[in-house]
Amino acid sequence: MLIIGELINASRKAIANHIENQDANTIQAVARDELNAGADYIDVNAGVFVGKEPEYLKWLVETIQAAVEAPCCIDSPDPAAIETALAVHKGTAMINSISLEKDRYDKLMPIVAGTDFKVVALCMSDDGMPETVEDRMAIAEKLIDGLLKNNVKLENIYVDPLVQPLSVNNTFGVEFLDAIEKIMATFKGIHTVCGLSNISYGLPNRMFLNQLFMVMAIAKGLDGAIVNPLDKRMMANIIGAETLAGKDEFCANYLSAYRAKRFEL
Amino acid sequence: MADLNTITQALIAGDKDQVTGLVQKAVDENVAANKILNEGLIKGMDIVGDRMQEGDMFIPEVLMSARAMSAAVAILKPLLGEDESVVTGKVVIGTAKGDMHDIGKNLVSMMLESAGFEIIDLGVDVAPEQFVQAVKDHQAQIVGLSALLTTTMPMMQTTIDALKQSGVREQVKVLIGGAPVNQEFADKIGADGYAPDAGSASKLAKQIMS
Incomplete structure (x- = not known):
């Protein structure tokens, strides 16, 4: 399972403040905590800073990689911001994300074409948000086809089938889970990834539902997750599942996690 | 004698069959349709909105209540006179251009509809000029604008600017919502209000019309 630590995201108020104040120590501490808790990639997002996103994204990558040896997941739809961050990035970056929305597709494809970057391929198109397995497969097929034609290797593609909240439609969980299974079965060697907290939107006890949903998704073949690695029960669930x-x-x-006391919650 | 409070309680409980049964019974007993609507149903949805805002009712429960509401309104609509029409105001609503998210916008539409508003839903990825046109075509009093992406937040400003440039800004109140926006942003772009959830949106819209 590829774990992408989601905490360094400017849509979280505290992080936004640290970025604005250029508080390198705190950002580095968060990255270090994520890494120690099991993250493979550190997600960086500065999307709330209109106009300053490239500058801040670059600063985040430099700041984080000065403190920890980990690659970053560059979380932006803006090609200029991504390029600026990539220019200083060490190691193999992950790009989050390309989608089938025309504008985003056209802007992101030249950045990932022919590279070894890991690429999140989000199942979203100009026709709206996918609801069923079929909706998701139709988008995934076109996205994967486009990426392969642009010389992105299948094993570097992480399809995000897009989680929709269960509170508005009780089929949204199962349609997502079945899409994971079908994508993994149809495109052998590909990966799936998701930020799954949206599943519990509009419901109480969100962490509990998120933790259970992760286990169900892993049973279907999910092998990448954008999560809060400091959520100990979530991480224990991932290892056990x-x-x-x-x-x-x-x-x-499982046994090394046991010895590292990762199940002592 | 029909008990309107029972209708209100059944509506809050989201029990569609009970609500429609009680409404039909009240109609059969010659209770005025607008009395059933206002003192039974709309009162119930107000409570649902309040409880949602307080985090005491959750989206699936609100959806159940709304479903019961629309089934009950279907019974009452043919019985309402011209002057007691359900419509308390017209709302043009949509998600900002470039943004495909519709769930929050749909929840707000549903709550407003339950509160008696006529909804002109322009869908997702709505261009500023579409908002302008719809405001003109329908003579709406309220514009509801949704954005779920940090990248489409600036489009809210563009939409408000377009309303200004076309001379219809003064005739409408603009309410905004969506995960990345807040009151501060609403003030900054010159919106008239911000609602963090569908219950609050309904309350805000009613304040505007009162």
Whole structure:
């Protein structure tokens, strides 16, 4: 499971303040915490700063990578901001995200074409948000086809089937889960990823539902997640679910997590 | 004798069959349709809106109440006189250009409709000129603008500017909502109000019309 730590996102008020104040120490501490908790990638998002996004995104990448040895997941729809951040990025970056929305597709494709970047391919098009497995497959097929034609390797594609809130339609959970299964079965070697907290929007006890939904998605083959790695129960669930799903040879990961006391919640 | 309070309670509980049964019974007992509507149903949806705003009722429960409301209104509509029409105001609503999110916008539409507003729903990815045209065509009093992306927030400003330039800004109140926006942003772009949830949006719209 590829874990992308989601905390360094300017839509969180505290983070936005740290970015504006150029408080490198705090940003570095958050990145370090995410990494220690099991993150593989550190997501960076400065989207709320209209006009200053490129500058801030670059600062985030430099600041984080000065403190920790981890690649970043560049979270922006703006090609200029992504390019600026990539110019200073060390290692293999992840780009979050390309979608089938024409404008976004046309702007992002030249950035990822022919590279080794990991690319999040979000199932969204100009026809609206997908609701069913079929809606998602139709978008995923076109996106994957486009990425492959532009020399992005299949194993670098992380399809995000887009989680929609269960509170407005009780089929939204199962349609998402079945889409994960179908994408993983149809495109062997591809990956899936999602930020799944939207599933619980409009309901109480959100963390509880998110943690359960993660387990269900892993059972369907999900192998990437944009999460808060400091949510200990979430991380424990991921480790346990992957072992139960047969992805943990000799239960080695489960046992080392046990020894590292990751199940002591 | 029909008890309008029972209708209100059944509506809050989201029990469609009970609500429609009670409304039909009240109609059969010759209770005035507008009395059933205002003192039974709209009163109930007001409470639903309040409880949603307070975090005491959740979206699926609100949806159940709204479903019961629209079934009950379908019974009453043919019985309402011209002057007691359900419409308390006209709202043009849509998601800003470049933004495909519709869930929040739909919830707001539903709550406003339940409160007696006529909704002109322009859908998602709505260009500023479409908002302008719809305000002119329908002589709306309120414009509801939604954005769920930081990248489409500036389009809210563009939409308000377009309303100004076409000379219809003064005839409408602009209400905004969506995850990345807040009161501060509403003030900054010159919107008339911000609502964090559908219950608050309904309350705000009613304040404007009163």
